[in-house]
Amino acid sequence: MTTTLHAAWLIALAALPAPALAGDKPAFELALDIDQDGTMDRAVVMQDDGGPADLYFYLGTREEKLDPSQKPDFVGKALTEDRILDLEAKGKGSLAITSCFGCGATKSTEDTLIIVHRRGQFLVGGYSRNWDWNIQKSDGTVETTVGDCDINYLTGKATASRDLEDGKPVKGRFKPVLLKDWSYEKRPKICSF
Template sequence: MKTVFHQAALPLIATLAAMPAPALAGDKPAFELALDIDQDGAMDRAMVMQDDGGPADLYIYLATGEERPDPARRPDFVRKALTEDRILDLEAKGKGSLAITSCFGCGASKSTEDTLTVVYRNGTFLVGGYSRNWDWNIQKSDGTVETTIGDCDINYLTGKATASTDLEGGKPVKGKFKPVLLKDWSYEKRPKICSF
């Protein structure tokens, strides 16, 4: 009898293990925000889970109201390992967009700050915008410091972008930038204008 029960329970255990479970008892999201991302008049919820030094996972629940979703509820969207950088903030922006800000170095002599703007259009989560700024100092063998400062700002919804180096103001970048599916987004695939 025990063997039959154990064999019957294995598929259930495997199914439960495969389900995303960001809100298990005792777990607390690194950041959590209520917003109307799908612009249907009902509040939705975005959560980022991140252990110290680990990747950040994004969970989005549609039509949750003002309350935190029940732990048994599956998210409507999950993006594992959205970034390896430390999440600093989630912010609701205009037209239901969600800005996720992260940093590498976070103010150290080598640091970057990225903001990914997520939108929901025609039933799909998209990267609607991306901005990055950097302040990178390299100690040279002669004791001097080489500093690289710059930023980029891409609006994937309008297809326009600006970039700057050193202390110059942002200049328009030639080319057309198209929205990227959030599920396919990777910081490694960011446009070259955002690298230094």
């Protein structure tokens, strides 16, 4: 009987949404009105040390504590491999997620993903990235690559810079990307170095 109860407990525990699992604590949690319907929603980022970050949205939660049995309205798995630094509500119901790799080391990048909810869908409304990458060469010199990019998917415009020059407009138009289709591996080429 104990084995049956133990197995039933494990099955019930596995069926719960990820943020509700015992021992898991959100890396970040934020109340905001992302769908702009007048009711507070909740964004939760879960990330183990060194692991990918998962994003959960719970719509219409008001400001109460999340019910562990509540199913998320959206789950974005492996949103980034980098360490999440901040989750911030921005104007017009947008959410900014900032992450970094290296975080100030000789090889570092910082990314900010802007998420919006429009016409019933979660979209990537913007993306920015800056990098400072130093590579030690075999002759003892250091090769430094710095730059940044900033894309506003809602307006379709972007800027990019290399080295220490000012950002310049990028030719072409950028269209909003469904958040479910976004991955850090699909970032635009102008944001690579």
